[in-house]
Amino acid sequence: MNPIIEVKNLKKRFKDFWALKGIDLEIPPGTFVSVLGPNGAGKTTLLEILEGLQKPTEGVVKLFQREWTKENEKFLKQKIGLCLQETRFIDKLTVREIMMVFSSIYDVSKSRVDEVIDLLNLNDKKDTYTENLSGGQKQRLALAISILHEPELLFLDEPTTGLDPEARKNIWDVLMYFKKTNKTIILTTHYMEEAQNLSDYIYLINQGKIVAQGTLNQILQQYSKFVSLVFHYDQMALSQKQKLHRLLQKDQELFQFQLFEHEKKIKLVLKETKQLMEIIENWIAKLKKLRLNLYDLEIHRPNLNDVFLYLTGTNLKQESE
Amino acid sequence: MKQIQQLFLISVREFLREPEILFWAFVFPISLALVLGLAFDTNRTTQYPIGLSQIPPDVIKKFEQNPHLKIDVLENKDQVNAFLKKGKIVLFLEFRQNAYYVYYDKNYDNAKLAYLEVIKALSNSSKNQIIEKEIEIAGARYIDYLIPGLIAMGVMNSALWGIGWTFINMRIKKLLKIFSASPVNKNYFFIAFVFARGLLSIIENLLLVVIVSFFFKIPFLGNLFDLIFVYLVGYLSFSGIAIFAACRANTTVVGNGIINAITLPMMVFSGIFFSYHSFPEVLVQIIQYLPLTILADLIRSIFLEGITWIDYIFPLSILAFQGWIFYLVGKKYFLWK
Numbered sequence: 001m002n003p004i005i006e007v008k009n010l011k012k013r014f015k016d017f018w019a020l021k022g023i024d025l026e027i028p029p030g031t032f033v034s035v036l037g038p039n040g041a042g043k044t045t046l047l048e049i050l051e052g053l054q055k056p057t058e059g060v061v062k063l064f065q066r067e068w069t070k071e072n073e074k075f076l077k078q079k080i081g082l083c084l085q086e087t088r089f090i091d092k093l094t095v096r097e098i099m100m101v102f103s104s105i106y107d108v109s110k111s112r113v114d115e116v117i118d119l120l121n122l123n124d125k126k127d128t129y130t131e132n133l134s135g136g137q138k139q140r141l142a143l144a145i146s147i148l149h150e151p152e153l154l155f156l157d158e159p160t161t162g163l164d165p166e167a168r169k170n171i172w173d174v175l176m177y178f179k180k181t182n183k184t185i186i187l188t189t190h191y192m193e194e195a196q197n198l199s200d201y202i203y204l205i206n207q208g209k210i211v212a213q214g215t216l217n218q219i220l221q222q223y224s225k226f227v228s229l230v231f232h233y234d235q236m237a238l239s240q241k242q243k244l245h246r247l248l249q250k251d252q253e254l255f256q257f258q259l260f261e262h263e264k265k266i267k268l269v270l271k272e273t274k275q276l277m278e279i280i281e282n283w284i285a286k287l288k289k290l291r292l293n294l295y296d297l298e299i300h301r302p303n304l305n306d307v308f309l310y311l312t313g314t315n316l317k318q319e320s321e
Numbered sequence: 322m323k324q325i326q327q328l329f330l331i332s333v334r335e336f337l338r339e340p341e342i343l344f345w346a347f348v349f350p351i352s353l354a355l356v357l358g359l360a361f362d363t364n365r366t367t368q369y370p371i372g373l374s375q376i377p378p379d380v381i382k383k384f385e386q387n388p389h390l391k392i393d394v395l396e397n398k399d400q401v402n403a404f405l406k407k408g409k410i411v412l413f414l415e416f417r418q419n420a421y422y423v424y425y426d427k428n429y430d431n432a433k434l435a436y437l438e439v440i441k442a443l444s445n446s447s448k449n450q451i452i453e454k455e456i457e458i459a460g461a462r463y464i465d466y467l468i469p470g471l472i473a474m475g476v477m478n479s480a481l482w483g484i485g486w487t488f489i490n491m492r493i494k495k496l497l498k499i500f501s502a503s504p505v506n507k508n509y510f511f512i513a514f515v516f517a518r519g520l521l522s523i524i525e526n527l528l529l530v531v532i533v534s535f536f537f538k539i540p541f542l543g544n545l546f547d548l549i550f551v552y553l554v555g556y557l558s559f560s561g562i563a564i565f566a567a568c569r570a571n572t573t574v575v576g577n578g579i580i581n582a583i584t585l586p587m588m589v590f591s592g593i594f595f596s597y598h599s600f601p602e603v604l605v606q607i608i609q610y611l612p613l614t615i616l617a618d619l620i621r622s623i624f625l626e627g628i629t630w631i632d633y634i635f636p637l638s639i640l641a642f643q644g645w646i647f648y649l650v651g652k653k654y655f656l657w658k
Contacts, residue, residue: 051502052502053498053501053502053658073504074504077502077503077504078504082502084498084499084502088494088495088496088498088499089496089499090496102503105504105505106503106504142499145499
């Protein structure tokens with residue numbers, strides 16, 4: 001089966017900054033793909049190039065075996081649906097009026113508009129001005145517009161960023177529904193849980209490069225020898241923090257680390273379990289010496305966040321967020 | 322003190338780091354001031370165009386020697402009427418029955434100044450009686466000249482601010498992006514906004530025409546269909562210019578600057594408030610092809626002279642062509658993000 005998206009050696013430069021440094025993708029139809037990475041990783045640039053909103057500096061991008069040329073533009077725009085990172089609407093238009101505008105652009109019936117309003121649970125808001133919608137409702141409206149014409153390929157750029165947990169959960173329910181319809185969906189996110197729960201295939205992206213890819217199991221399997229240690233403490237003064245940083249940096253050949261100050265925990269991601277006991281004992285001693293009051297220690301298999309931390313030295317997003 | 326210093330620096334840095342803003346805040350106002358300054362330079366002699374009929378040759382010579390007067394010797398009454406209505410002359414002087422008859426609008430400053438120059442010239446060269454006369458020709462008053470020009474200016478402003486500014490504002494608020502991602506027909510997108518704003522503009526200007534015609538008794542010698550047709554073509558042409566004006570601007574300062582850069586010079590030079598025939602001939606040759614000049618002249622001629630399509634089709638085509646070119650360029654370079 002021909003891939004629905006084919007990207008070869010995609011590069012994008014803004015002045016002297018390379019946002020994408022050579023991306024290759026091959027996405028078969030009917031797949032739910034997540035592009036997972038921290039802010040500034042190049043996710044939105046990648047998506048906007050796929051959506052035809054930006055032009056690549058180098059490389060080949062094909063959707064439905066067609067490149068983004070003037071001749072193919074109408075065909076491709078009719079085939080894809082997109083939900084932008086931050087969709088803004090004309091303030092003094094109601095939800096239904098906005099939907100009617102796009103129904104005219106995509107040439108879909110009024111009954112389809114009502115069906116989608118219903119599907120996205122916007123029925124009680126259909127006569128509300130968009131300026132009076134909450135963040136979650138606006139995002140649902142953006143999703144409603146993106147699926148109005150039943151596109152075969154759907155691009156969702158961080159649809160849950162900035163939403164409260166309940167609103168995020170509502171969007172996830174909608175995305176789960178989309179997934180069941182067997183459409184190809186490309187989702188960018190910096191939420192590990194979102195990628196883990198929704199996707200069939202994951203690309204981990206950092207600084208314009210893909211650092212890992214595969215199904216969730218494939219990625220975790222590939223790094224199954226990794227182990228995460230999480231030390232929980234109750235208080236840490238600034239001087240302790242500075243000393244701790246120095247100590248952690250000294251041992252960087254053994255592990256990658258991340259300090260979660262807000263959650264009062266120190267995470268170490270080890271590449272292998274060989275020296276596990278030795279490292280634990282060693283670090284308990286070091287932390288005691290720093291007069292840090294430790295009250296808990298977790299040891300677990302790595303999740304996507306840990307893999308990402310190990311591969312890039314940076315965190316995707318604080319897990320509790 | 323440190324706070325003031327830092328807060329001051331924020332503003333200065335933000336300003337200096339936006340080259341476009343720098344242009345519209347410094348270069349544009351200074352350039353405009355220079356252009357207008359040159360046009361209205363006090364060292365340049367202001368010339369008042371006047372019409373003469375049956376004036377003895379020695380007196381004509383006197384007028385010709387006066388640097389403040391620009392003379393047209395007119396053959397007949399029709400020519401006098403046409404020149405007055407078009408603003409080509411602000412005063413008409415006729416010699417008959419051993420007296421000079423001076424016709425001018427006392428409410429029009431330029432006409433009053435021309436009158437003073439005429440009196441000065443006549444008192445040096447002739448002892449005949451001078452009789453002041455109000456202009457009684459329908460459509461030759463200053464208000465008759467002004468109102469059609471204001472209608473034309475209204476068309477320009479409706480388009481430039483109503484359409485151009487709307488697009489700039491949509492870009493600033495990031496409302497265009499969602500449309501650019503959809504298969505929206507870009508011509509339809511522009512046409513929809515042009516028509517919507519055009520409808521409001523028609524109502525706005527229709528009210529203006531009715532009210533001023535009623536209050537100031539502006540004569541309407543033309544055909545209403547001709548006026549509507551010229552109005553619509555004018556509006557569409559200015560819509561093209563508006564799309565061009567709005568095609569790249571993505572900040573308020575730049576948007577404001579561009580629209581003002583287009584509208585202000587035309588408001589000054591296109592003969593809305595005073596006749597552009599007072600400007601040097603070289604400048605007049607350029608001014609007469611400005612879109613607002615063409616539209617104002619056509620609306621004025623329909624109102625005051627009752628011209629028909631044969632008379633206006635050529636200048637109107639030039640206006641339409643200008644609008645079309647601006648539309649094509651604006652559409653091509655329109656920034657959707």
